[in-house]
Amino acid sequence: MHRGCLKILWLWQHRWYVPLLRSGLILPFFAGYFYNGWMGGMGCFMLAGVGRIFLVLNSTFCINSVCHLWGESAL
Numbered sequence: 674m675h676r677g678c679l680k681i682l683w684l685w686q687h688r689w690y691v692p693l694l695r696s697g698l699i700l701p702f703f704a705g706y707f708y709n710g711w712m713g714g715m716g717c718f719m720l721a722g723v724g725r726i727f728l729v730l731n732s733t734f735c736i737n738s739v740c741h742l743w744g745e746s747a748l
Contacts, residue, residue, distance in 0.1 A: 701720075701722045704717055705717025705718065
């Protein structure tokens with residue numbers, strides 16, 4: 674990828690990080706709230722919001738650890 678494209682992508686992520694994070698937590702809550710009230714909202718918030726973040730971060734850390742443990746250096 675071209676260096677200019679990477680900088681534009683980085684700037685976009687930096688600008689929209691907090692709104693994207695909030696929408697990934699708020700939208701599941703409202704989906705569950707409209708479907709099954711307050712308890713449905715909290716269940717969707719915990720599973721689709723917090724649970725998704727937990728699983729994505731831990732799988733990323735696991736892949737990083739496996740690559741450092743068994744991977745070979747390109748140099």
